[in-house]
Amino acid sequence: MAPNDDSLFPATQAVEGEVIAPEGSVVGAVDDTQAAGLEFKTRSQWSYARMRFFRHRLAMVGLIGLVIIFGAGILAGVVSPYSYAAIDLNHILQGPTHAHWFGTDALGRDQFTRVVWGIRTSMEVGVFVAFLSTFVGLVIGAVAGYYGGWLDNLLMRATDLVLTLPLLAVLLTATALLGQGSQWRVSLILVFFFWTGIARVVRGIFLSLREKEYVEAAKASGAGDARLMFRHILPNTLGPIVVNATLAVGTAILVEAALSFLNFGIKPPTPSLGVLVNDAQQSPQTPTGGTTWWLTIFPGLTIVAIVLCVNFVGDGLRDALDPTQRRMRA
């Protein structure tokens, strides 16, 4: 559609799908429609969200992609016939062949097997960091936003401090000194710098919602602080939180890969995707003088595929969980 038409008739966006109405809504039009003999379905907010999500084409592509890639990571031992540490000095630095789909490294280890195990590590880091930082951010953001005062002040000043430094440099310093190449230490360091983002989002929503009439009404009918926070306000923050947590999986995987590539994150023998790319730098050329491109390309492509899928799912969730949006998307 040309832009002219779009802006001239902004209100004529078609409502696709079946006739829909929120659960228990009291709208005058309802009776008219029923009188006119039209079928009506009552749905909850969540079933709307689910429907919107499953009709989001890119989100579905992302979800299927993630199931395949992460599935391969979880079943790493089953997917590949080789062991990730099996050395084969007769087949070092070979390009992709039928026996070794992603080629072999300087010790003749099968690169496909190492990528599959790398997926497992990266996935563990991504999911762990996303979960824990969301949880910490949620609790601190909720308390800061609800009570305000010194805790809120401390939170905002602390995030100010972190925001003044380039994140990658800070993470590098932290992992260089405390990481010791361990997957869980690196993950915890990432959590330490990731929770502030979610905390700020949650805090913002709590700040605006605690003044709302419905919270006021709940308070008047005797609800305590905990009940107000977790029963009345928290459900309204779930949309942005779920979206943020999903996207955090992708960001954590990207950051972990960068740290490991620079030799300050996870270290061998744990095969993470960043570690594999770093490993590839130790043997840049084959004995015959070509580049060992397969050692770099395949782990990197896997990272791109994972993050792309995570971002698609995140976008789908954002569209699906926005309660102001009733419009179906093809």
Next chain:
Amino acid sequence: MLTYIVRRILYSIPVLFFSTFFSFLFVSYAGNPVALLRQNPRVPPSTIHHLIHQQHLDMPVVERYFLWLHDVFTQKLGNSLVTLQPIWPQITRTMGHTAQFIIISEVLAIILGVAVGIFSAIRQYSVFDYLFTSISFLGFAMPTFWLALLLQIAFTDIFLNYNVRIFYTSGLNSLPGGPAWSWDRLQHLALPIATLLIISFALYSRYMRASMLDVINSDYVRTARAKGVSEWRVVMRHVFRNALIPLTTVAALNFGALLGGAIVTETVFSLDGIGFWFIQALNSLDLYEVMAYLLVTAIFIVVFNLIADILYGFLDPRIRYD
């Protein structure tokens, strides 16, 4: 406006103080450069002893922080802990190299991003729009180091297979000087520039498109069209200029991420830039060099954030700071 700027600068002083203080505390407690030196058999114990004494490594950390702060102001960031070389000349040299390729890539990324963003917005859902949307999605998902390695491998392959040197894949220069020196430098910087260009372009084209779409659907644009203003004039005068405002903020706030990208890119291409210098300082646990990097970059980030706010107030008259 002036009071606002002054207040912002005054606020950033304690922020810088505390962020450097905590970094100093953290780095000195967690990292021990002396232990690293002790492992080196070629360094005699007397040298280490002398170093500990000379660098006050036996004093309490808080005291050492203020000694460091004193050096920062009186001796231009002081000397490095391990090599004892003055830090300032190293910072200016490496920062100069980093600035060369960061500035070129940012300028190109903004120009291309704005152009593509405009066109994607006025031809929304066209093939062009879908193509560049896909490219920017790829850009968001791509690790910077991997993109840099991809370019490096491609051009190394071209060199190895066809013996043609289009772009160099590491270092800053291969000529000591002479008439072809600038061209040689550009051949070395081309791939680092391309790396950061692609990553930033993904961001800017996306923001520009979103911001254009916001403005295109606003009432005053409809009014302009209703008056019979030509489409070109509507886009260039009414939409484009207003859509640029959010982009200036994004570009200024992107500076921190850009420095992170520089660390990775310089490491891949072995460029003598500030990011590569920082990685080397971190490897030798040189506290004062690490602190110098963090301080200098923090100051840059604070300044760019301030510029973003001032520009925003300047470009959008509805925003008033007082």
